[in-house]
Every structure is written in structure tokens, then in C-alpha cells.
Amino acid sequence: MTVRLDDTVIRLEGACHLEDADALTILLQTGEARPVDLSACEALHAAVVQALLALKPSLTGLPPSPFLRDLLLPALAVERQARPSNL
Amino acid sequence: MAQFLVEGRELVAEAARGLSALALQPGDAAAMEACFRALHTLKGSTGLFDLEAMGRLLHAAEDRLTAIRDGAAGDLDALVAMLDQVDRWLDSLERHGRLPADATAIGQALAGHIREEAPTEAPPAGAAWTIPAEFAGLAGTALRYVPREDCFYLGDDPIAIASAIPRLTALRVSLRAPWDPSEPYDPFTCNLVVEAVSAAPRAEVEAGFRLVADQVQFADLVVPKAVDREAVAPEEVAPGDVTPGEVAPEQGGGARRSLRVDAARLDRLAALADDLVIAKAGLAGLAAQVEALPGGHALGQALRARQARLDRLAGDLHATIGRVRLVPLAPLFARFPRLVRDIAGSLSKIAALEVVGGEVEVDKAVVDALADPLLHVLRNALDHGIEDPARRRRAGKPEAGQIRLAARVDGDQVVIEVTDDGAGIDPVTIRDLALQRGLLAPEEAARLDDAAAIDLIFAPGFSTAASVTTLSGRGVGMDVVRSAAAGLGGKVAVTSTPGQGTQVQFRLPLAMALVRILVVACGTETYGLPLDAVVETARLTPDRVVPIRSGRAFQLRDQVLPLVRLADLVGAGGAAAAGQGERVVIATVRGQQVGFAVDAFVDRMDAALRPMGGLLAQAPGLMGTTLLADGGVLMVLDLAELVA
Structure with a gap:
């Protein structure tokens, strides 16, 4: 299972695919604000990234993949605070 | 659909605000975004109601805005024209439930116009990429x-x-x-x-x-x-x-925390709060009765303490509901710039409307009732006030007439002024016209000063248009404007300087507030007096009252004040209780203290004042009415008008 609700934390595990965006969206839009834990995440589909950008959950955990950890995660952190570019 | 109309107006207003901000400061990203969002949402809603022409026009506008956002040059006039058209269509939807038959053609023409302005070589999202x-x-x-x-x-x-x-x-x-x-x-x-x-x-x-x-x-x-x-x-x-x-509040996190509530429910809530205020007023009398019973003193005191608390709570509730009913004037005002452009165009005049004070919040009832009177005053300003461009040039004025619609708060009133820089009102013409139309006799006319003559435009049956135009001369005159203002518990007045312009000023209550009143008896009748005018109450022994010519006066400490019988003023009759002391309410009337003799002080209470309606609206000396705990109606007097 790639998107899993663990008590109050949403865990993304393994490689998250397009269809996981739907499950994530539902989890993020129901109930209280839940953090998303990425520590076991290996890859993220763009649709999942977009859901994280749009719905702005707080993110915890460092994924092992250098691309996710060093490039994508910082980009997400910056972007979720700033306005979209070119507006 | 009703919801769409309400939202549609708001979105048009929002987009218009964005556009005017952009016109002032072309690079304003927040304004651009607000404008974009409003157009986008509006476009989305048109899909729900099969308003294809409107949808296509908005789509073209969105494209144009995107191009401008991405750095394409271009002025915003076509977009303003587009918004005006959408607003006109909303009018049509409101009135007829559908778009006019020519909507598709007009929409296409406008959309074409909008696109034409877009420089053809600009690739969407093209060269404008700025490196982050x-x-x-x-x-x-x-x-x-x-x-x-x-x-x-x-x-x-x-x-x-x-x-x-x-x-x-x-x-x-x-x-x-x-x-x-x-x-x-x-x-x-x-x-x-x-x-x-x-x-x-x-x-x-x-x-x-x-x-x-x-x-x-x-x-x-x-x-x-x-x-x-x-x-x-x-x-x-x-x-x-x-x-x-x-940043958070601007982004998704700051989603509007507001709720649309049916106005009728709010009115019901307000009426209930009013009734609560009335019901709790009965407790004071009960407490007094209990206190008077043998051995009832302690219970009466306790009851009184409870009543005081209930008093505060009911007052709070009433005030809170009053605030809920407050809405900004901006949505109402936002419709006028376009209407002014439309009307000016049909009269071959040029006029710009400046709107100030849209953020002022007033009772919803006031906003609702103001739309027609304000539009009428604006029409008048355009039709009779602003001259045509040629005449303005000769008079040394800029060709474009200036009309200013301004709102501000003054104490517990809102002052709304419509000022134009047009020809003004000539008191002589007004006097002559009033004579011609038999509104007043020649000797009356001679006695009128200029201000009073100008005020004649509010007289029923008066219309200054020499030729009846399609706009102002529709048989509805300024008298309707005045009665609308009076219906809201307010006033409207006009001042004018010939050659320089005219100002119409509305003074209206901000909210339907609680008024503290003193209830007094005159003979068998009871009346309310607004407590804020009352300075003190006193008992006069007959020897302190001195006749002065036809009136009477009395000495209060170091001043001599005129004394009038309230019963005489209201025509309640009844002989003055001779021999025993007189009860006097000392009140400030136009800056001067006056004693009003009454038969008894009955009560003090908070009352929700209802403005006079119908025939009584014109009755002088009455401020309004309120319901008593026993269901009776109490008339609240306007002392300043009574002694006038």
C-alpha cells in the first residue's frame, strides 16, 4: 500500500503512482489536517506532487532518494510558502 | 440562478476593482490575480446555466488577461467594455431570466475586439518567462x-x-x-x-x-x-x-470564512431580538411590584439584579445582530460606474464617476433601499447637471463631467453624497416652474429663500426637465427619493451653486439601533422621549414658574429656561394639574435647554425604534414608534421638530 493512514499521519510508501493522487486527495480533504510522512517514499508521481502543492499538508520525514530529498522536497517547501511564479 | 446573480455581480465588481487597480499600477500582481480569478469563476458559473455567449466572452477576456500578465502591452478598455456588457447581461438575466437575443452577436463582436487588441505575435506563455x-x-x-x-x-x-x-x-x-x-x-x-x-x-x-x-x-x-x-x-x-x-492568508488557507444567509432569516432574527428587548422591559415593572409587597423587598432586589443582567445580554444580542446586518456599500456602488457610462453615452455627454467610501458598512435594509434613489440622483446629475461637452468647454470646464459618489460615517449616521460639477440648479427657474405648476402661491414663492426654492425639487409633482427625456422624466421625481430616505429614518437635502454644480446629501441611520427613551405621561397618553436629548428631570413648585408674555419660564439653578407643556405640543389636551408641583423634563433642543412639563415620569427603557411608515411618515415631531411590553404602541417624539 503506497498511501496509508497511520493513526493521524498519512504515509507515502514506495513508489507513488498516478492513482495514489486520488487516495491522497481524499485523505487530505477529509478529517483534520494531517501531516504527510515521506520517509519511506521512493518516487512520487507528478499528480501526487501537485496534490501536495495544492492542498499544502505539512510534510515530515526525509525520503532516501537523492532526487526527492535534495531537489524535490526543498522545491516543495519553498513553493508552498511562495506564490506561483510568473503571476 | 438567484445565487448566480448575486455572485455574478460580486465577481464583476471584483474584476472591475482589479482592472482599475491594474490601470493605476500595471504590474500589480495581486490585482491581476484577483481579476483573473473573478473572471475564471464567473466563466465557470456560466457553464452551469447555459449562458454560452457570456462564457465565450469571458473566455476571450481571460485569454487577453493572460497575455497582459505575460507581458503583452495593451490597455484595459476592451476589458472594461467586456465587464460592462457582462453586467448588462446580468441585468437582463435578473429581469427576464435570459440573455437578450442579440447576446451572441454582441459577445462575438466584443470578443473579437478584445482579441484584436492582443498583439498577434505574442505567443501565449512565451518569451515572458523570467528565470526564478x-x-x-x-x-x-x-x-x-x-x-x-x-x-x-x-x-x-x-x-x-x-x-x-x-x-x-x-x-x-x-x-x-x-x-x-x-x-x-x-x-x-x-x-x-x-x-x-x-x-x-x-x-x-x-x-x-x-x-x-x-x-x-x-x-x-x-x-x-x-x-x-x-x-x-x-x-x-x-x-x-x-x-x-x-502569505498564508492570501493563499488557500485564507478561504473566505463567510456564510450566505437568507436575508429573511436575518430579519426574523432581528425581529425576535427586538421582541426580546420588549419582553424583558416588562420585568422592571414586575420587580417594582414585588418590591412593594410586604416582605418582598429582598426578592424584588434579586429580581432587579437578574433583570439588569438580562438587560445587558439583550442589548448585546441586539447590537450583535445589528452588526451582522451591516454590509459594505461597495457592491451597490460598484454597479454605478457602468450605469453612469451607459447613461452618459445615451445623452452624448462625457462623465466619470468617482466612488469613495465603498467600505462603509450600513444596515442591509439601507443598502437594499438605496439602489433606486441613488440611481435616480445620478441620472438627474447626468441629465440636468452635467452639461454637454460643447457647453462645458464654453464655461471653461473640462469636457468630461465629474460626478462623485462618496459615503462616510458621521456618528451613528451614514452620509452619502452625490456631487456633480455641472450647471447647478437655478433657484429662479425653480421658483418660476413651481409657480407654473401650481405648487405654491406667488406670495409663498416670494418668501422662499434660495435654499428653500432649490428644495422644491423634492416637492411631489415637480420635474425640472424642460423636455421630458427618457431618463429622468419618467414621472418619478425627487419626491420619491425623499420619501425613500424618510422611509429609512433618514433625510435628503440638496445644495447647489449655479454654474459650479450640485450636491445631494443623504443622511441615513447606520443601523437600526436601540434608543434609550424616557416614557412620560401627558393626561391619558404616554409618549417616549429620546434620552440622549434629556439633560435632567425636575419637580417644580408653582412658585418657581413665572409667566413671560404669553409663555412661561422657570428658574433652574442659575438659568431661566422656557417652559412648555408637552401636552400642548402634541395636542393631548387635559388641564394642567394646578396646585401641585409640575414635573419637568429638561432637554436640549438645538443647543438650548427647554423645560417640557409632563404629568408623570413613567419609565425608562431601551427600545428598538421603528421608523414611521405610510401616512405617518410625514407627521412632524415623530421620530418613530416602538412596541411596549403590553403590546401597545408608544410614539417617540422628536423634540427638536416639535418646538420648531
């Missing part, structure tokens, strides 16, 4: 990848493509359009912008994007010289450097 601030100082190949909306269905994964970029040194992922939290989030429509820098040669980077080449732009980055960096940095750094706390 985070990439400053990096060298290599920069790219901006805007995947197609349906790319997920085509099997593209933009993030996977980005992760495959060789020697990736910087990555930025953002949403192309901010997600509007009022719409369901669609996880499968791609809304991403990926920007990246690679240290690899351009050809190598391009290879990874060959399948989506139409969606990517590349740029070669050279490490800029220090000077250049400083020149570029300031405008680019700003967005990235904002602290989360500052």
Missing part, C-alpha cells in the same frame, strides 16, 4: 516545462521526466494556476510548472524532453556578473522571501 530567483548564479541550461492539462491521461509523468534530467542542479515545481479552494480539487488535471537548471549541455537536456518538446522552453544560463545580479534580484527575490505567515 533561486536559479540566480547558476550556470548551464535552464528549462521551463509546462505539461499539458491532460498529460496524466497520456501517461506522462512530469516529475519522472524532471528526475531524469542529467546533472540536475536546481528544481522548482509550482502550480500554474493557484487552486481555488471553493472548487473540488481535481487530482488528474495537470496544473504544474516545472522549472529546472541542469549543468549538462543543452543538447543533452533537450534529449530527455523530446516527447514533450512542445511544452518546454530552454534558456542558456550564464553566470551573471555581480552587477547584473543585483539589477535582477530585487524584483525576483520578493516572492521567495516572504515569510509563510504573511
Whole structure:
């Protein structure tokens, strides 16, 4: 299972695919604000990234993949605070 | 549909606000975004109601706005015209429930006009790409990848493509359009912008994007010289450097925390609160009765303490509901600039409307009832006030007439003024016309000063238009405006300087507030007096009252004050109780203290004052009425008018 609700934390595990965006969206839009834990995440589909950008959950955990950890995660952190570019 | 009309108006107003902000400051990103969002939401709603012409026009406007946002030059006039048209269509929808028959043709013409203005060579989202601030100082190949909306269905994964970029040194992922939290989030429509820098040669980077080449732009980055960096940095750094706390409310987190409530329910709530105030007023009498019982003193005191608490709570509740009913004037005002342009156009005049004070909040009933009177006054200003361009030139004025619609708060009233710089009102003409129309006798006319003569425009049956025009001369005169203001518990007055302009001033209550009143008895009748006018109450022994000519006066400490019988003023009759002391209410009337003799002080109470309606609206000396605890009606007197 790639998107899993663990008590109050949403865990993304393994490689998250397009269809996981739907499950994530539902989890993020129901109930209280839940953090998303990425520590076991290996890859993220763009649709999942977009859901994280749009719905702005707080993110915890460092994924092992250098691309996710060093490039994508910082980009997400910056972007979720700033306005979209070119507006 | 009713909801759509309400929202449609708001969105049009919002877009108009955005456009005017943009006109003042072309680079204003927040205004651009607000405008964009309003148009987009409106366009979305048109789909629900099969308003194709409106949808297509809005779509064209959106495209145009995108082009401007991306740096295309262009003025906003076509967009303003577009908004005016949408607003006109909303009028038509409200009145007839559908768009006019010519909507498609007009829409196409306007859309064409909007598109024509767009420079043809501007590629959408093209050359306007600015390299993000985070990439400053990096060298290599920069790219901006805007995947197609349906790319997920085509099997593209933009993030996977980005992760495959060789020697990736910087990555930025953002949403192309901010997600509007009022719409369901669609996880499968791609809304991403990926920007990246690679240290690899351009050809190598391009290879990874060959399948989506139409969606990517590349740029070669050279490490800029220090000077250049400083020149570029300031405008680019700003967005990235904002602290989360500052930005959060503007983004999704600050979703409007408001609720649309049926006005009728709110009115019911307000009426209930009014009734509660009346019901609790009965407790004071009960407490007094209990206190008077043998042994009832302690219980009476306790009851009184409870009553005081209930008093405060009911007062709070009433005030809170009053505040709920307060709405800003802006949505009402926002409709007038377009109407003024339309009317001016049909009269071949040029006029600009300046709107000030839209943020002033007043009772919803006041806002609702003001639309027609204000429109009428504006029409008059355009029709009779503002001269045609040729005459204005001869008079040494700019060709475009200026009309100013301004609202401000003055104490517990809102003052709304419509001022024009037109020809003004000539008191002589008004007097002559009033004579001609038999509104007053010649000797009356001679006695009128200029201000009173100008005030005649409010007289029923008066219309100053020499020729009846389609606009103002529709048999509805300024008398309707005055009665509308009176119906709201307010007043309207006009001042004018011939040759320089006219000002119509409304003074209306901000809210239907609680008024503290003193209840007094005159013979068998009881009346309320507003407590804020009352200075003190006193008992006079007959020897302190001295007759002065036909009136009477009395000495109060070191002053001599005139004494009038309230019963005489209200015509209640009844002989003055001779021999025993007189009860006197000392009140301030136009800055002067006057004693009003009454038969008894009955009570003090908070009352929700209802303005006089119908025939009584014109009755002088009456401020309003309120319901008593026993269901009776108490008339509250306006002392200043009574002694006039």
C-alpha cells in the first residue's frame, strides 16, 4: 500500500503512482489536517506532487532518494510558502 | 440562478476593482490575480446555466488577461467594455431570466475586439518567462516545462521526466494556476510548472524532453556578473522571501470564512431580538411590584439584579445582530460606474464617476433601499447637471463631467453624497416652474429663500426637465427619493451653486439601533422621549414658574429656561394639574435647554425604534414608534421638530 493512514499521519510508501493522487486527495480533504510522512517514499508521481502543492499538508520525514530529498522536497517547501511564479 | 446573480455581480465588481487597480499600477500582481480569478469563476458559473455567449466572452477576456500578465502591452478598455456588457447581461438575466437575443452577436463582436487588441505575435506563455530567483548564479541550461492539462491521461509523468534530467542542479515545481479552494480539487488535471537548471549541455537536456518538446522552453544560463545580479534580484527575490505567515492568508488557507444567509432569516432574527428587548422591559415593572409587597423587598432586589443582567445580554444580542446586518456599500456602488457610462453615452455627454467610501458598512435594509434613489440622483446629475461637452468647454470646464459618489460615517449616521460639477440648479427657474405648476402661491414663492426654492425639487409633482427625456422624466421625481430616505429614518437635502454644480446629501441611520427613551405621561397618553436629548428631570413648585408674555419660564439653578407643556405640543389636551408641583423634563433642543412639563415620569427603557411608515411618515415631531411590553404602541417624539 503506497498511501496509508497511520493513526493521524498519512504515509507515502514506495513508489507513488498516478492513482495514489486520488487516495491522497481524499485523505487530505477529509478529517483534520494531517501531516504527510515521506520517509519511506521512493518516487512520487507528478499528480501526487501537485496534490501536495495544492492542498499544502505539512510534510515530515526525509525520503532516501537523492532526487526527492535534495531537489524535490526543498522545491516543495519553498513553493508552498511562495506564490506561483510568473503571476 | 438567484445565487448566480448575486455572485455574478460580486465577481464583476471584483474584476472591475482589479482592472482599475491594474490601470493605476500595471504590474500589480495581486490585482491581476484577483481579476483573473473573478473572471475564471464567473466563466465557470456560466457553464452551469447555459449562458454560452457570456462564457465565450469571458473566455476571450481571460485569454487577453493572460497575455497582459505575460507581458503583452495593451490597455484595459476592451476589458472594461467586456465587464460592462457582462453586467448588462446580468441585468437582463435578473429581469427576464435570459440573455437578450442579440447576446451572441454582441459577445462575438466584443470578443473579437478584445482579441484584436492582443498583439498577434505574442505567443501565449512565451518569451515572458523570467528565470526564478533561486536559479540566480547558476550556470548551464535552464528549462521551463509546462505539461499539458491532460498529460496524466497520456501517461506522462512530469516529475519522472524532471528526475531524469542529467546533472540536475536546481528544481522548482509550482502550480500554474493557484487552486481555488471553493472548487473540488481535481487530482488528474495537470496544473504544474516545472522549472529546472541542469549543468549538462543543452543538447543533452533537450534529449530527455523530446516527447514533450512542445511544452518546454530552454534558456542558456550564464553566470551573471555581480552587477547584473543585483539589477535582477530585487524584483525576483520578493516572492521567495516572504515569510509563510504573511502569505498564508492570501493563499488557500485564507478561504473566505463567510456564510450566505437568507436575508429573511436575518430579519426574523432581528425581529425576535427586538421582541426580546420588549419582553424583558416588562420585568422592571414586575420587580417594582414585588418590591412593594410586604416582605418582598429582598426578592424584588434579586429580581432587579437578574433583570439588569438580562438587560445587558439583550442589548448585546441586539447590537450583535445589528452588526451582522451591516454590509459594505461597495457592491451597490460598484454597479454605478457602468450605469453612469451607459447613461452618459445615451445623452452624448462625457462623465466619470468617482466612488469613495465603498467600505462603509450600513444596515442591509439601507443598502437594499438605496439602489433606486441613488440611481435616480445620478441620472438627474447626468441629465440636468452635467452639461454637454460643447457647453462645458464654453464655461471653461473640462469636457468630461465629474460626478462623485462618496459615503462616510458621521456618528451613528451614514452620509452619502452625490456631487456633480455641472450647471447647478437655478433657484429662479425653480421658483418660476413651481409657480407654473401650481405648487405654491406667488406670495409663498416670494418668501422662499434660495435654499428653500432649490428644495422644491423634492416637492411631489415637480420635474425640472424642460423636455421630458427618457431618463429622468419618467414621472418619478425627487419626491420619491425623499420619501425613500424618510422611509429609512433618514433625510435628503440638496445644495447647489449655479454654474459650479450640485450636491445631494443623504443622511441615513447606520443601523437600526436601540434608543434609550424616557416614557412620560401627558393626561391619558404616554409618549417616549429620546434620552440622549434629556439633560435632567425636575419637580417644580408653582412658585418657581413665572409667566413671560404669553409663555412661561422657570428658574433652574442659575438659568431661566422656557417652559412648555408637552401636552400642548402634541395636542393631548387635559388641564394642567394646578396646585401641585409640575414635573419637568429638561432637554436640549438645538443647543438650548427647554423645560417640557409632563404629568408623570413613567419609565425608562431601551427600545428598538421603528421608523414611521405610510401616512405617518410625514407627521412632524415623530421620530418613530416602538412596541411596549403590553403590546401597545408608544410614539417617540422628536423634540427638536416639535418646538420648531
